[in-house]
Structures are given as structure tokens and as C-alpha cells.
Amino acid sequence: MSRAEEPVRRGEDGVAVTVSGSVLLSGGRLLGSTQLVDVLVRDGRVVSIAAAAAGRPGGSGGSDGSGGPGVSDGADEPERVELGGRTVMRGLRDAHVHFAQWALARQRLDVSGARSAADTVALVVARLRDRPLAPGAPLIGFGFRDGLWPDAPSAAMLDDGLRAAGLPDTPVVLVSGDLHCGWLNVTALARHGVVGHPTGIMREQEWFALSEAISAVPTPVLDAWVDEAARAAAARGVVSVIDYELADNLVAWRRRIDAGADALRVAAGTWPEHLDQAGLREFATGDVVPGSDGLLTQGPLKVISDGSLNTRTAFCHQVYPGLEGTTAPHGVLAVGPEELTRLMATATRFGLTCAIHAIGDRAVGLALDAFEATGARGSIEHAQLLAPADLVRFAALGVVASIQPEHALDDRDVADRHWPGQTGRAFAYADLLAAGAELVLGSDAPVAPLDPWLAIAAAVHRSRDDREAWHPEQELPLDVALAASTGGRAGVEVGDVADLAIVDVDPFDADDATLRAMPVSGTLLAGRWTWCTLTR
Structure with missing residues (x-):
């Protein structure tokens, strides 16, 4: 070098x-x-x-x-x-964003308010009636959460809705609010080379394999949307983010900063497919990238070890109700213990900290095991369901709990349904604090808006509507929530x-x-x- x-x-x-x-x-x-x-x-x-x-x-x-x-x-x-x-x-600092996805979500049809598959189809139909697309252009929506829906979404339901409304055949892709699932109609499936899919609902790795192509827009367009989103974040008092976009983030942000993007400091997360390149660059986590005016630093290695609650793929000790006898009754372990340990050991050798996505209690325990085995430093991202014995391990191992409090409010009802009897240890922020864990707050944008004030309020009040606070025993003191949002x-x-x-x-x-x-x-x-x- x-x-x-x-x-x-x-x-x-x-x-x-x-x-x-x-x-x-x-x-x-x-x-x-x-x-x-x-x-x-x-x-x-x-x-x-x-x-x-x-x-x-x-x-x-x-x-x-x-x-x-x-x-x-x-x-x-x-x-x-x-x-x-x-x-x-x-x-303010947001410790977990997917910045390009957040910028894209700001441009997409918002279907987050839908309470059923039928509601979602109605939103799609209304959008195409009000603002027709050019022939062949896809409609992309964002934000559906089907964990509580009374009806099952399907590719046929989308196509039938378009036909019933007299609308032209249009590729429709809907991205779930947690980014772990996509809902495509038959036309969109065919466009991406998928024929004969039984439902049009694609989860986890099956979805991730298509999501990059679905999100592809010309680089100048994406960078302009990213800069717009960054300036909107600055208007909420945000000064820095950790970007876990599924991309070579160091390259992307160097390009943007060279072009004049200067609204935020960015720590650029690295994914396993870019880990060898990170080693060649010899940037340790926290090192400032030359030529970035101090705005760009090397971030952690990011690994997704399990799924999510809303897709019932977070890896848990207990079986999900209704998934008994299926191929994944406990959820999905995307990266096994041996591979996780290998990746974390390599990152540690390169001077990178590790940010391990783990939502289910079984996945969190395995991630903590990997931190212990490798001596790696870093964070567990989300840590939504925790085995009581694992609480003290965060502090003992020096592992940061990187949490997104707005998720607790988004997911309170789906957690009550799919983690029945366990929600006293879900989103257990006060328990983590009492156990001595270091907490940092984020949004996971676009899963929640890139606005730390929402996260702070959710952590402190555990409610955002007229309902009683959800598990108020897990509320954080305001001074703690502020500190966890400001470094x-x-x-x-x-x-x-x-x-x-x-x-x-x-x-x-x-x-x-x-x-x-x-x-x-x-x-x-x-x-x-x-x-x-x-x-x-």
C-alpha cells in the first residue's frame, strides 16, 4: 500500500x-x-x-x-x-442503516399501512390507476408485514387484482418491511427468471438472491436519492450512521463523497463477500479513509446469522406456532456456528470488529459463542429475543447490544402471536442495561425511519398510540437512550x-x-x- x-x-x-x-x-x-x-x-x-x-x-x-x-x-x-x-x-448517530435501501424506500409505493393481502392489492391497484407506468416498467412497493394478516398473499392475488381493475399486465414487486421477504406477481417472477413459483412469496436467501437486481437503478440516480436522504437525516439532527447496505460500501461512499456528498459521517460496513478485499485495503474498523475529509471510516464486518420475526425465520429455541412439522419450525439459521466463527476470526485478524445480525434467542446464543471463541469485538445487531442466561454474557464478552427500539412497537402484536409467553424477554432493553451491556440505538432503516428521535421515544415510552406501554418494565431512562444515540x-x-x-x-x-x-x-x-x- x-x-x-x-x-x-x-x-x-x-x-x-x-x-x-x-x-x-x-x-x-x-x-x-x-x-x-x-x-x-x-x-x-x-x-x-x-x-x-x-x-x-x-x-x-x-x-x-x-x-x-x-x-x-x-x-x-x-x-x-x-x-x-x-x-x-x-x-445524533444511527448505529444501523441500509442507506441505499432507505433512499430507495423513500421513492417506492408505501404499503406499510395494509392490514391484509387484499388491502395491499388495493393499494397497488390505486397507485397504477392514479399514476400509470410506462409499458413494461415495474411497480415496486415497500413496507408490507404479513405476520398478522388474515389472508395469505400470493402472486395470483396480485395478477387477479390487476385484471379485475382492467389494468395492463405490470411487474409488481413488494418488499417486506423487514427486508427479509419479497412478494412478486407472475410477471415480475418471469422477468427475473423464476417460473412456476408456488406462491410468489420469497423469503431469506431466495429473496436476497433477487433483491439486488430488483433494486438496481442507474448509479447517478441512486446517489442523488442517497444524498437527498442524507440531508433529510441531517435535518433530524443526525451527524453519523453505520451503513450496512449489501454492497461494497467503502467504494460507494468514496464515490459519493468525491461527488460532494457531505451531510453525514459514514462508517462503511463490510459483508463477507468483500472481506478479502477489506483485508487487502488494510483499513481497520474506525480508520478514516484518505481523501474523504474525515467523513468516511471503515466499519465492521456484517453477518446475517438468522432471519426475522415477521417472516417467522428468526432462529429460536421454541417452535413457532403453526410451523410444527415444517422444514424450519424454529426459524432459519443462515450462517452456521463453524462458518460464523471462521468469518469473525478472519475479520479480527484484519482489524475489523464484527456486527452479527441475530434476532432469535438461539441465534443470539450462537453469536455470543462465536464472540467468545474468537475474541472478536463488536456488536449483536437486533438481539430481539434473549435467553435469560445470555444477558450477562454481553457485558462479560464486551459485546455491544445494537438495538432498534422502534421495532418493538412495530412488532409488539406479531411478537405476542409468534413468541407467545416469551415477550417478557423480547426487546429486553432494561434487562440488558441492568446486566451491564453497552447499548447503542439505531433504526435499521428502511425497516424503521432514519430518525433517532423515534428510536429514543420508543425506548423510553414503549408505546406510540393510545394503547398501554408494551412491557413497560423494559423501558430505558431518557438519559440512557440519549447517550446510546449520541456516541x-x-x-x-x-x-x-x-x-x-x-x-x-x-x-x-x-x-x-x-x-x-x-x-x-x-x-x-x-x-x-x-x-x-x-x-x-
Whole structure:
């Protein structure tokens, strides 16, 4: 590897900063405080926090323009932005996204509200009536969840619906809300070389084999949609994500950043098929990629070890009701223990941490076994159903529980049906915390929206409608949920990299509805505005 290609090593706080210039955030409040302060950002870091002096709008600054005691340090006059008492906190991080899929989902027909297969067909028909497609063009929808449906989806049902409505023969592909399943009509199946499929419902590996081709759009179009989605995330206070898109993410994001994408920091996850290439690149997890202005780092190895709850493929000790006598009554183990251990050992040798998708309790136990056998560091992604004996193993092995609290609300009813009698240990966030596990929060976008405020509210309140909280004993304290969404600490301190969010309501003063819809007035990435509605 040439010197030009050597990875840029992380600073003490793990963040590279290349921004110059300064901004004074005047008359704001720190998280959980009522005192007005001025926060000075210079060259990408917070260099001072001082009590705001009286006499300026928002209560800050003196007539000499010094910005209050300790703010003026003799450098050039900073850009001054009046916060009017808004709260300054560290920017938000989403620890699990599939970014291209999220960008694509934002462009697709939303079928997430369907409560049956028939409802879904009606949404497809309405869309094709209202906005006809060019001949032969496919209709792609996203978000169906059939775990509670009273009727069974099928390819024939889609085709019959189109014919009954007098619509032309159209390839229809519907992607499940958990990304582990696709529902195709006969025309779409034939387009992708599948003939005689019994149902048109494709799950797990059968679906994954087609999903890349189904999602293919021209690279410039996809990159534009990704940049749009990234800027929408910045508008929610997001400063960084870990991207587990099923792609060579390092290459994709280098291309996007070279083209001007600069709204987020991205840790690029690596999949097993790209593991050897990751070894050749010699980037360890956390290394900053040269030429990315500090925006791109090498992420973990990602392995999907089992399926999902909604497709009844999460690998569990207990048999799923109704699947007795089938080929997969316990769910699906996609990667066996020997192969998982081999992959994790290789990743560890290359300097990569490991992010292991494990949802069912049996899969989680096997993943923890692999961490123990290899000495790997990293996370279990999702950890939705846990055997009680495995709770303490997270802390003992130093394995992070990477959780997506909005899934608990999406799945509460399907969990009650398909994990009956076990939901006291499902989405067991408080139990993990009590056992000493480190928690990080994410969305799994597009499975849930890329909006950490939704995840925080779900973790704290365990409800989003008029129903009682679901297993409220598993609620997290707000300070824990905030810390798990901001890299371990939500409060701002002198010396921090200025990856900041400015919110209109202090989260500690917000009710559930306000927390979920938290108004964000500004987001800074190393002191550079990526979103701002404030007067500047």
C-alpha cells in the first residue's frame, strides 16, 4: 500500500476534523440546564462554553461583541447565531442503516399501512390507476408485514387484482418491511427468471438472491436519492450512521463523497463477500479513509446469522406456532456456528470488529459463542429475543447490544402471536442495561425511519398510540437512550468535536409526542452547518 493510500488514523475521540472557521452559538442552553450559555466552535471543535452575558437578544453577549466571559479568545470574529434559548446537544448517530435501501424506500409505493393481502392489492391497484407506468416498467412497493394478516398473499392475488381493475399486465414487486421477504406477481417472477413459483412469496436467501437486481437503478440516480436522504437525516439532527447496505460500501461512499456528498459521517460496513478485499485495503474498523475529509471510516464486518420475526425465520429455541412439522419450525439459521466463527476470526485478524445480525434467542446464543471463541469485538445487531442466561454474557464478552427500539412497537402484536409467553424477554432493553451491556440505538432503516428521535421515544415510552406501554418494565431512562444515540454522552463539553444538534425543546422537558417529533433547528458537522433554520 502506498503512503497516499494509507488509512488516516483516528484522533483520541475517534473523529477526524478538517474544517476551519468559527461560529458562536449564542444564548442557548446545554442539555438539562436552564442557564443561558454561549458555545464557541472553532476549527471543528467546541473551544469554550461560557455563561451568556445580559444585553443581547437571547440574553447573550456584551456590547463589545465578546460573547460573554471566556468566549473571545483573540481570534477572528466568529459567525454569530442567536439560539433564543434552544438546547445544544451532541449530534445524533444511527448505529444501523441500509442507506441505499432507505433512499430507495423513500421513492417506492408505501404499503406499510395494509392490514391484509387484499388491502395491499388495493393499494397497488390505486397507485397504477392514479399514476400509470410506462409499458413494461415495474411497480415496486415497500413496507408490507404479513405476520398478522388474515389472508395469505400470493402472486395470483396480485395478477387477479390487476385484471379485475382492467389494468395492463405490470411487474409488481413488494418488499417486506423487514427486508427479509419479497412478494412478486407472475410477471415480475418471469422477468427475473423464476417460473412456476408456488406462491410468489420469497423469503431469506431466495429473496436476497433477487433483491439486488430488483433494486438496481442507474448509479447517478441512486446517489442523488442517497444524498437527498442524507440531508433529510441531517435535518433530524443526525451527524453519523453505520451503513450496512449489501454492497461494497467503502467504494460507494468514496464515490459519493468525491461527488460532494457531505451531510453525514459514514462508517462503511463490510459483508463477507468483500472481506478479502477489506483485508487487502488494510483499513481497520474506525480508520478514516484518505481523501474523504474525515467523513468516511471503515466499519465492521456484517453477518446475517438468522432471519426475522415477521417472516417467522428468526432462529429460536421454541417452535413457532403453526410451523410444527415444517422444514424450519424454529426459524432459519443462515450462517452456521463453524462458518460464523471462521468469518469473525478472519475479520479480527484484519482489524475489523464484527456486527452479527441475530434476532432469535438461539441465534443470539450462537453469536455470543462465536464472540467468545474468537475474541472478536463488536456488536449483536437486533438481539430481539434473549435467553435469560445470555444477558450477562454481553457485558462479560464486551459485546455491544445494537438495538432498534422502534421495532418493538412495530412488532409488539406479531411478537405476542409468534413468541407467545416469551415477550417478557423480547426487546429486553432494561434487562440488558441492568446486566451491564453497552447499548447503542439505531433504526435499521428502511425497516424503521432514519430518525433517532423515534428510536429514543420508543425506548423510553414503549408505546406510540393510545394503547398501554408494551412491557413497560423494559423501558430505558431518557438519559440512557440519549447517550446510546449520541456516541455515549449527549451533553456537550469543551474539546468535543462540534458534531452538534440544536433542538427547540430540551428532551428532558418533552412528552412522548414531542420527543418523537422533536423540532431540530440546526445541525453542525465539525462546526459546518448541514441543516439550519436559524437566522444567520
